[in-house]
Amino acid sequence: MKTSITLAIVAFCAILSTTGCYYDVEEELYPVTTCDTVDMSFDTDIVAILQRECLACHSNAAHQSIGGGVNLDGYDNVKTYVDNGKLLSSITHDGNASFMPKSANNRKLAKCEIDKITVWINDGARKR
Numbered sequence: 407m408k409t410s411i412t413l414a415i416v417a418f419c420a421i422l423s424t425t426g427c428y429y430d431v432e433e434e435l436y437p438v439t440t441c442d443t444v445d446m447s448f449d450t451d452i453v454a455i456l457q458r459e460c461l462a463c464h465s466n467a468a469h470q471s472i473g474g475g476v477n478l479d480g481y482d483n484v485k486t487y488v489d490n491g492k493l494l495s496s497i498t499h500d501g502n503a504s505f506m507p508k509s510a511n512n513r514k515l516a517k518c519e520i521d522k523i524t525v526w527i528n529d530g531a532r533k534r
């Protein structure tokens with residue numbers, strides 16, 4: 407008798423935990439992928455992307471030797487290329503500037519990164 411009650415409890419818990427797991431897994435299988443493009447500013451959102459993807463060639467130190475003389479180090483330098491339209495053209499590959507980030511296979515930034523920079527520029531390219 408004791409054994410069957412124990413068995414029943416174990417079975418009950420097992421069923422509970424599997425159904426519990428089922429929901430968890432379902433949420434992991436279909437994650438809600440969002441790209442936050444609200445209130446973009448250079449300091450909070452954009453500079454990190456440029457540092458990771460562009461400054462290897464376009465920093466103060468590197469731009470003359472491997473960045474074609476294009477300096478994207480700091481807000482004021484970046485703003486020059488925002489204002490002349492080259493920054494957006496270069497990352498969207500619209501044909502009005504060289505394709506960036508420069509790579510052998512014309513790689514593009516992640517869509518979310520392009521979206522963030524596009525919204526940032528269209529909203530006036532705030533520093534902070």
Ligand code: HEC
Pocket residue numbers: 456459460461462463464472473474475476487492493496497502503504505506507508509515
């Ligand atoms: C591997 C080095 C390298 C990386 C990484 C790189 N660039 Fe460049 N970039 C260059 C070189 C070299 C030039 C000049 C020659 C040319 O236009 O192709 C250039 C030119 C540019 C220009 C001027 C384009 C024109 O047509 O006048 C812009 C704007 C630019 N880069 C933006 C970026 C941005 C934004 C990133 C990051 C998303 C980036 N670059 C990443 C090497 C690089």
